[in-house]
Amino acid sequence: MTTFTIAPSILSADFARLGEDVEKVLAAGADIIHFDVMDNHYVPNLTFGPMICQALRDYGITAPIDVHLMVKPVNDLIEQFADAGATYISFHPEASEHIDRSLQLIADKGCKAGLVFNPATPLHYLDHVMDRLHHILVMSVNPGFGGQSFIHSTLDKLRLVRQRVRESGRDIRIEIDGGVKVDNIRAIADAGADMFVAGSAIFNQPDYKHVIDQMRKELAASKAC
Ligand SMILES: O=C(CO)[C@H](O)[C@H](O)COP(=O)(O)O
Ligand SMILES: [Fe+2]
16 A cells, blocks of 8 residues: 655745644644755755754654755755755755766765656666665656745646656655645546645645545545555
8 A cells, every 4th residue: 555645845835933843734734744955056045054954953853855856066964954854855966967976975974865856857867776766756847936936837747757666666756846636636646646645735724634534535545555
């Protein structure tokens, strides 16, 4: 049976009350916390760094923190986020000069590694590194902003990624990120995702539990279940 993971992106959380808002979304049934790091260089937006990750740990957040690095270069921040309490760390392969070295660095620092694919990033970056991956993150929007619309063609890409994972015989999670909502999450699961990032769909609603419950209901009806 497939395990589905719901990962609210704090990009849409209340930054002035971040600890409380993260506690609230976890109490509402979220499995892990998605942490979008933007550097105003690799992507045209600027968010938060390792100090905020450490602050969440110091506040008492014990749930896995899923760091999505949208930065270039990547290695320094991999080390800093691992030291600040990250659980999973993913990066965009075209932002690293040495993909294998960056993946190895994540593992050496005790975290689980992922590679991120923008809608137009080719999947050949998966060649030769499958054995280093805990997850593959498929972007269903172009990176840089929350609240964008899901790009439908990424469903085909998800199917290709699912096929590659199946052929590898490895237990690699497939994460989808961007424009995930109650009304498309089942189709996304059917196409092969098992980790679902959702920012605006959850944090822009008053009742987080209601949204997460609805998402789980849709996932339970998925063909992948
Ligand atoms: O990586 C991201 C953007 O680059 C975000 O994780 C993503 O867009 C989540 O926000 P939303 O669910 O509102 O689309
Ligand atoms: Fe993200």
